[in-house]
Amino acid sequence: MARSLRHRLFGLRELVDELAFRAPARLAVSVFACVVGLFAALLMVPFATADGEGARFVDALFTAVSAVCVTGLVVQDTGTYWSLYGQIVILTGIKVGGFGIMTVASLLGMIVSRKIGLTQKLLTASETKTSRLGDVGSLVRVIIVTATTLELSIALLIFPRLVVIEDNVGTAAWHALFYGISAFNNAGFVPTPEGLMPHVGDWALLLPIALGVFIGALGFPVILNMQRALPRPGHRWRNWTKRLSLHSKLTLVTSGVLFVVGALLLLVLEWSNPDTFGPLSFGDKLLASVFAGIMPRSGGFSTVDVGAMTQSSWLIQDALMFVGGGSASTAGGIKVTTLAVxxxxxxxxxxxxxxxxxxxxxIPRDVLRLSIAVVFTGASIVLVSCVALLEITELQLSVVLFEVLSAFATVGLSTGITQGLPDSGKYVLALLMFVGRTGAVTVVAVLALRDRRRIVRFPEERPIIG
Amino acid sequence: MARSLRHRLFGLRELVDELAFRAPARLAVSVFACVVGLFAALLMVPFATADGEGARFVDALFTAVSAVCVTGLVVQDTGTYWSLYGQIVILTGIKVGGFGIMTVASLLGMIVSRKIGLTQKLLTASETKTSRLGDVGSLVRVIIVTATTLELSIALLIFPRLVVIEDNVGTAAWHALFYGISAFNNAGFVPTPEGLMPHVGDWALLLPIALGVFIGALGFPVILNMQRALPRPGHRWRNWTKRLSLHSKLTLVTSGVLFVVGALLLLVLEWSNPDTFGPLSFGDKLLASVFAGIMPRSGGFSTVDVGAMTQSSWLIQDALMFVGGGSASTAGGIKVTTLAVxxxxxxxxxxxxxxxxxxxxxIPRDVLRLSIAVVFTGASIVLVSCVALLEITELQLSVVLFEVLSAFATVGLSTGITQGLPDSGKYVLALLMFVGRTGAVTVVAVLALRDRRRIVRFPEERPIIG
Ligand SMILES: [K+]
Ligand SMILES: [K+]
Incomplete structure (x- = not known):
């Protein structure tokens, strides 16, 4: 009996194995759709809302997609509309979604890059047809441990500040956990209606969150690679960057440049805007621009009213959001390495x-074609979505484009139009979040995971695209 | 004495020769700037305006840039603000600008493509240092003859209709010539304030103009190639397309597809718009959409009020304008072959x-890198220009983006904001037209005209990019 069960489980494992390596795109999309459906169902129960009357289907679905795709766009305020149960469901959705994205994308990315040691093992296993799941399991464990450690670190760092702010240890702990998970997973959900806006000058609260978002947006392969490259205590730091992979270097440098450029441009453009940076002191302006420079890639938190920013600032953020964060991260967009290539x-x-x-x-030449495919597909999806939303609503292109890019790149920044959209518009954005999330994985899986004759030349390294 | 003059002229020829082949980009830009300056000066004389008081510098410069860059954006109405002298200056500017663009771009394009027979001669000449200008001269002659023939053909085709419309043979002839030159050169200037709008259903007038714009936007290498590929009278038509170059085939197919897609989308999106296609009969709707489908690539004429179109239609046209027309044509944009590649x-x-x-x-792989460079440079210029205009004015992104793309791709379609722009905005658009016009030539010249080690493989063909 025990043997039969083990045998049947092994059969299931084999099936998943087959699917994962034969049609990884279809498997990833199907699993994601199922997870979204599950969380939508969990949000449909009456006590999920604070008033106990239950959510409408479109709102439950939108919120489930937004949570599982770690976007952070909301049609109902997270802190007041949903009950504590509802908020826990949302936070679990973020954790599950973020973990799923990192795992699937890391696996695919590692297979594509054929670089990181773990993948070598995986590939060998896949060829000899033995103990493959064991190695996948070790990857899964590493991701869970690393992610949870970083989430809890953020939570611990901001907990003291939140105790002061909330004047209640229980609420502070809950909010610290919420922000920790939301930040590292680049989810952008906030547990209160006013979010981080009242704390625009609060370095002790905002810096750990911003740092968590930045690290989360680098992507798991980079985090793992940095962890291994950093010297052990007592060893020399000299040349440790030489131990980084090409992918890590490209991701770090491009992320850094985009952050500096974005922060500077937003600082200049919003400097004297009376509804955003205008009333702030110099120090607060600096913190607000640092924070706003990190968020389009793709944390989605905001400390000033994005809806009150100038159209120029929106356009700059549009460009930054389209680029997004690192490959195999919870960030969206076309990815920084795609831009770099x-x-x-x-x-x-x-x-x-x-x-x-x-x-x-x-860098192998076919990486360039993959980059073009990712950029072109992304731009086309954005264009079609804009036309759809413009036809559905009477809104201006500037806000529609911003919201479309925020959804496509699963950023979650909003000029404020999402909550007022008609149901058809909510469905468009929900679909866009789902496509933006699974799209890159799908494109990469379909295009990159084929056997292809390669010219043997050394040394060559393949960064992850999409 | 005659000998000395000839010797000095030969020296000048040698100098131009050297410049053209050593720094073709700088030469092209300098010559263009001089020509623009000359026409601006010609438009500054008092009797250039209808009221005899002379134009302001910014308006003269803008109009000169718009004419020489064959854009068609206007800050002052061509038919009423400028005198007949002014209109003749503008038309001459179009003719000179269009000819210059076709000549320079054809030369560069042919050198890059190393395909068309004429270029082989040119290259051979450049290597043996003999009679190069003779061959350039023959190219110049072919372009002048072909362009003038096509311009006069359009003029002759629409002349009978214009006689009926204007009820005056002199005016009809002048307008026919104006439209002929404006259409073939994709200039989009119109001799009357109302332009072609009163004739929205006039097939006899609009089809020759639309055809002229379409052929002009294919680019001179394609026109020349088609001329040679078409069978002589009495010969068979079978397989004549096989005699077309890869560049011609790519240009024709992509232009055709963009035309059909654009016309269909605009037909659907504007079908029931009471301010555009709504009041028209089915036949007139069809003609209006055919006409509007051709114009973004980059004729710039309009038979309905572009400013009254929906934001979705603007967005579709934005995309079409960004792509633009054929390489080495008077059309702008990133060019259809760039998209095709x-x-x-x-x-x-x-x-x-x-x-x-x-x-x-x-298609050689380095063509792809050239394509990316052209697209990326173009997108960056558009982004920066949008931010500049948004900061200068209080206008919405939808109209700013449209006008910026219209100027960048030298299309000349307008939602109507250009005439109301402050001087700083006019300078931004004027610079953008100039950069959009000379930019592609410059990028291609700088990037493609370098000696590069090539892997010898056959058969290979290089389409013109940018
Ligand atoms: K997000
Ligand atoms: K034009």
Missing amino acids: MLLAIMAEARGDRDIEAFGRR | MLLAIMAEARGDRDIEAFGRR
């Missing part, structure tokens, strides 16, 4: 170089 | 092909 290609073209190079490594 | 690259990636292929030809 395209820029490197342009530089190579300008210099007349035959190969695309970065950090002493040559 | 990127789509083919995505298809190749999806199929897992090693090479990018079309019509039985392999």
Whole structure:
């Protein structure tokens, strides 16, 4: 009996195995759809809302998609509309969604990059058909442990400040946990109606959250790679960056540059806006711009009213959101390495170089085609969604484009139109969040996981795209 | 004496020769700037305006840039603000600008493509340092003759209709010539305040104009190639398309697809708009959509009020304008072959092909990098210009984006904001038209005209990018 059960379980494992390696895109999308459906159902029960009357289907579905896809766009205020049960469901959705995204994308990304040691093992296992799940299991454990550690670290760092703010240890602990999970998973959900806006100058609260968002948006392969590259206590720090993979270097540098450029531009453009940075002191302006510079990639928290920003600031954030964060992270968008590869290609073209190079490594040429596919697909989806929302509503392009990019790149920043959308508009955004989330994984899986004749040349390294 | 003059002229020829082949981008930009300056000066004389008081500098400069860059955006109505002299200056500016663009771009394009027979001669000449200008001269002659023939053909085709409309043979002839030159050069200038709007259902007037715009937007290499590929009288038509170059095939197919998609989408989106297609009969709706489907690439004429269209229609036209027309044509944008190469690259990636292929030809891989450079540069220019105009004015993104793309791609369609812009805004658009016009040539010249080691493989063909 025990043997039969084990045998049947092994059969199931084999089936999942087969699916994962034969049609990984279809499997990922199906699993995601099921998880979204489950959480929508959990949010449909009457006591999920604070008034005990239950949510409408469209609101439950939208919230479930937003949570599982770690977007953070909301049609109903998280802290007041949903009950504590509802909020726990949302937070669980974020945790499950974020974990799922990191796991699936890490697996795919590692298979694509064929770089990180774990993947070598995975690939070997897949070839010899033995103990593959064991290695997947170890990856899953590493991700769970790392993610939870980082989430709890953020929560612990902001807990003292929240005790002061809330004047209640229980509420402070709950909010600290909520922000910790929401920040590391780049979810952008907040447990109170006013969110972080009252704390625009609060370095002790905002810096840990911003740092958590930044690290979360780097992506799991980068976090793991950095963990391994950092010297053990007592060892030298010299040259530790040389132990980083090309993918990690590209992600770190591009993320850093986008952060600095975004923060500076928003600082200048909003400097004298009376509804945003205008009334703030110099220090608070600086913190607000640092915070706002990190959030489009794709944390989605805000300390000032995004809806009151200028159209120029929206446009800058549109561009930043489209780029998004790191591959195999909970951030969305076309991903920073995709942008980096395209820029490197342009530089190579300008210099007349035959190969695309970065950090002493040559980037394979087919990576460029993959980048173009990701960018073009993304731009097309955004264009079609904008047309759809413009036809459904009477809204202006500036706000529609912002909300569409926020949904597509699962950012969660909002000019405030989402809550007022008609149901059809909510469905469009929900679909967009789902497509934006699973799309990159699907495109990469479909395009990159094929056997392809390769010219053997050394040394070569493949960054993860999409 | 005659000998000395000839010697000095030969010296000048040598100098231009050297510049053209050493720094073609700088030469092209400088010549363009000088021509624009000249026409601005010609429009500054008092009797250039109808009231005889002379134009303001900003208006003269804007109009000169718009004419020489064959854009068609206007800050002052062409038919009423400018005198007949002013209108002749504008038309001459179009003719000179259109000719200059076609000549320079054809030369560069042919050198890049290394395909068309004429270029082989040119290249051989450049290597042996003999009689190069003779061959450039023959190219110039072919372009002048072909362009003038097509312009006069359009003028002759619409002349009978204009006689009926204007009830005055002189005015009709002038307007026919104006429309002929304006259409073939994709300039979009109209000789009357109401333009073509009163004639929205006039097939006899609009079809020749639309056809002229379409052919002009294909680009001179395609026109020349088609001319040569078409069978002589008495010969068979079978397989004549096989004599077309890859560049011609890509340009024709992509232009055709963009036209059909654009016309259909605009037909659907504007079908019931009471301020545009709504009041029209079915036939007139069809003609209006056919006309509007051709104009974003980049004729710039309009038979309905573009400012009254929906934001969705603007967005569709934004995308079409960004793509623009054929390489080495008077059309702007990133060019249809650039789009085609990127789509083919995505298809190749999806199929897992090693090479990018079309019509039985392999497209060299470095063409893809050139395409990316053109698209990325274009998108960045558009983004920066939008931010600038949003900061200068209080206008909405939807109209600003439309006008920016219209200027960048030298289309000339307008939602109506250009005439009301402050001077700083006019300068931004004027600069954008100039950059949009010379930018592609510059990028291609800088990036593509370098010597580069090439892998020898056959058969290979290089479409013109940018
Ligand atoms: K988010
Ligand atoms: K034009």
